[in-house]
Amino acid sequence: MVTAFAMRNFLKAAVGCLGMIAGCFSTGEAQDFGGMSFGEAGNFGPPQTSGSSKATVTSYGEASFVIVTELALPDHWHVYYKNPGTVGLPMEAALQPVPGFRVEGPFWQIPELEKGLVDFYGYSGKAKMAFRVTPEKDAPPEATFITTMTWQMCAEQCAAPETKNFSVTLKRGDGQTAPDAAELTGNMAGLAAPDWAEGLKARISQEGKTVTLHLRTNGRPVPQDSVYFFCNQGEINPTTPQIFKKLDDSNYELSMQFNDTTDGLYPNNLPDADRGKPLTSLSGILRAGREGIIITADDRPFSGESQSTAAGTESAPEPSASIPAPPLMGLGEIMFFMFIGGIILNVMPCVFPVIGLKIMGFVQLGGGERKKVLAHSLTFVLGILISFWLITAILIALKANMFDWSAPAGPGVFSGDFWLGRGAEGVVNWAFWFENPWVNFCLLGLMLAMGLSMFGVFEIGVKATTMGNDLQHRKGYAGSFWSGALATVISTPCSAPFLGQAIGAAMLQPPLGIVLCLTMMGLGMSLPYIILGAFPVLTRYLPKPGAWMESFKQSMSFLMFGTAAYFLWIYMAFFDAENHPQDILFLFFGLVLFSMAFWVYGRWCPMYRSRKSRITGGIFSVIFLLAGLYYMLPPEGAAWFGRGSAPGAAESAAAAPSLQEEGNIWIPWSPEAMQAALDGGKPVYVDFTARWCSTCQVNKASYTDEVLAAFKKYGIVMMKADKTRTNPAIDQELKNLGRTAVPVNALYLPGRKPAVTRELLSPAYLLEFLEKEMER
Structure with missing residues (x-):
């Protein structure tokens, strides 16, 4: 879940990580992240929340009474209403059943609309909820009432969610009222109706994105200050103003904007079957002045009102002006954090094995002219961006269920509705492709082949012992491009805990927002190379090419072998080693044959070898390569060739x-x-x-x-x-x-x-x- 505090604190944590990246991944005691201790909550956590539970009576008789539980919040901290308005954690409450008593509720304190980085419904200072309790004939002479509450307290950061029990014990008596009964039930919706709400009727209508709550009273005036409707399920967008209008002495209208979840930070909890359809019912708290009532309204007309009038035709009162749709709130900030996260990816452990390739590129650039510096830098950036765009396309396709051919057709990929998120309601996990054995199969082979190449076992694209400048340049640009693409692919499974929240926020955006967010992440990852291309004078500080480069390249190959070992460890999880241990042996044997294929190719297939040698070596290389790939196949692939059997769904899980x-x-x-x-x-x-x-x-x-x-x-x-x-x-x-x-x-x-x-x-x-x- 992405909350406002996560976005604000992402930058703080990210900057701290840049200063001491080794500490971020320490496996020992907690480290100090940029001045914030993650080891002791006393240095990092919020002030403590206090609370208590009281009753509106000091003893109960036969009449109903109210149990009120109140949280006292520290300064500058807030908790969320049961509908937080955003993706915040809602407050919950329950009264444990007590034999002999009938319970109604919970009833909630009227919340406030808090404006800020994100708009939300919540409480500051104090937060109250209540239950109405009615004694029955068999009520015991003494009873303890235990209220269980769950909440999350937030400021610039959020505390861990809390769940606590609050209790109050009462004895049977004459039902004496507590001295602070009125104060306890003040500002609570549903316990007592204000004068203006007596006989109030309500219905709703919807035209486009404008939802109108129609109110009809018995002639009692409704206070027209601070009128606001807090919905229960997030159907109403909290980021747009609500317009209250008096039509006559008995009729009022409150115009609001329907929340179609275009902005992922403001979800609604409507059933899937009701999404995208006009509202037929609406429930929540209506506040007017300092008082509030609980309202449940549907789209049926009032008594004596025609269906056409209720539907909002020409005979109906003039509707309020439609509320314009807001821009994508928070998108700019998410893009900024994704850009910072992209910079951090350059020093993440998952990208570290590719650093050897980057350093070799820098070394080559250090001895070249300005145009070559710029060309290599931009080529590397292009490799990163294209890879991010391909990942983005996959994410958008899966999020829109474009690969689910049994699902109803959604908006076309070239339509504005598609890119604004209408019809794209799936949730896709970042780095989900690593759950696919074929992805790990390919990456394992790629890492091993690249390591063998860097070690000098074979060379790609060598026509002779002396290469022409044109070929060397083409090879260099291709290397820069694929280095950028590879760095992007490898970085996805370890985006670091700081980047995870920003990625989650990006995944909640409509397709256009996802494109912008991941593009910014790619630009952040590309920033060092963009700077190098713009200011090639910096390459003077890089070491010059020399004979040492071959040794350095070979040493970097061991990072590739280490990465291959890491993907091998992941890949082995897709094999049933307990029931089919021979599959692991075949996998290792296949890796040997796979490596041997490249050794044969590098030994007998260079251009300076005779034609007969190259043909013979090529044949054996292909044989060893195909044999190695055959034994390296995941169980699903091996089953195609009759070796082993693909696990069923239950076995896979x-x-x-x-x-x-x-x-x-x-x-x-x-x-x-x-x-x-x-x-x-x-x-x-x-x-x-x-x-x-x-x-x-x-x-x-x-x-x-x-x-x-x-x-x-x-x-x-x-x-x-x-x-x-x-x-x-x-x-x-x-x-x-x-x-x-x-x-x-x-x-x-x-x-x-x-x-x-x-x-x-x-x-x-x-x-x-x-x-x-x-x-x-």
Whole structure:
């Protein structure tokens, strides 16, 4: 889930990471990120929230009374209403059942529209909610009422979501009213109706994007100051003003803009079947003056009103002017953070193996003329941008369900509606292609082949021992282009915890917004090379070409081999090593044959060899290459040739988690296994992870003996949800948590909302997190 605080703090965290990138990926104790400690919440967390629960009576009789729970918030901090208006975490409340009492509610304090980086509905200072309780004949002589509340407190940053119980104990008596009863129920909607709301009727109509709430009273005037409607499901856009108009002494109209989710920061919770259709009902809190009421309205006409009048034809009162659609809010800021994130990608560990290729390009540029410097720089930039555009095209296609031929046809790809996001409602995970075994198969072969080439096993494009300048230039430009493309592809699985939130925000944008955001990310990654091309004088400070370059190139090949080993480790997760161990042996044997093919090609196929030698070497190279690829195929591909069998859907979902188990500490996650543990009263901690996620691997070092002992102390069941390969159940659970990509770590407690950790873990943070959540 992307919130305003995440966007603001992204830059702070990113700048801190640039200064000490090694610390960002330390596997030891928590590091200091640019002055912010991620190890101790006391240095990073917000002030504490206090709260209490009271009743409007000191003793109860036969009449109804109200239980009010109030949160006292620190200065400059806020919490969200049950409809946050944005993608913020809504406040929730429940009163535990008490035998002998009937409960109604919850009833909410009238929220405020808070304007800022994003507009949201929430509370500052104090936040109240209430339940109306009615004693029944068999009510006990004494009862304790426990209210469970969940909220998230935010300012320039957000605290972890909190869930707490508040209780009040009452005894049977004469039903005496508490001295502060009126104060407790003040500013609460639904507990008591104001005078102007007596006999109030409401209905809605919609024309285009304008939703009109029609109000009819019994002649009592409605206060015309501070009129605002807070909807329950996000149907109304909070970024546009609401226009209140008095038609006569009994009729009023409030015009609002329908929220069609064009701006991804302002979602609605309408059922999928109702999306894109005119509203037929609307519910929420209507505030007028200092009071508010709960309203539920539909599109049926008032008594005595014709259907045509209710629909807004010429016989109806003159409607208010349509509210213009707002621009894409927040897009410029997201683009800025994506640009900064692109710069950071140059020093991320996943891009580091390509640094050898970049350095070699710089060395070559250092000895060239200005035009060559500029040409190589722009060619490298072109490789990055084209790769980002290809990734963007795939994301947009999948988000719009363009590959789901059974789905109804949406707007055409060349239509304005498509690029503005109408009809594109899917959610796509960043780096989702690494869940495909064929992607890892190709990257593994590419990394190994590039490493062998850099080591000198073979050369590509060599016509003779002495190459012409034209060929060398063509090869250099191609190298610059493919270096940029490769850096882009390799960077996607480890976009770092700081970039993940900005990418999530970009994925919520309509297609045009995604294009702009990822283009800015590509430009950020290209910035060093753009600067070098614009100011080639900087190349003077680079080392000059010389004999040392060959040794340096060979040393850089080991980074390629290391990257190949990393992708091999990811790729092995797609094999069922437990039931088919021979497939792993075939994979290793295939890598040997694959490497041998390039060795034969480099040894017997250079242009200075005889024609017979080149033909013979070429034949054997192809034989070894095809044999190597055959044995390297993923199980699905091997099944095509009758070797092994492709795993079924159930096997595919279960195979990867089994490879992630560490002894008998972690058990594979499934919705059924987690629910069974929760039903048994056991808390469950789930690590949503993937082999291709480098931050996930860094987090594993945080599970020290002390941390594992804490899990055991609290009786927590530890589960591993492995997303190395596609798993729809994991995707759905991540969606339930408001996330789209790993790493995600969540603690589930019976009867409570899951508590999600931050993305980058440390032992100290986990110990504090467990203590805080388990001892509430």
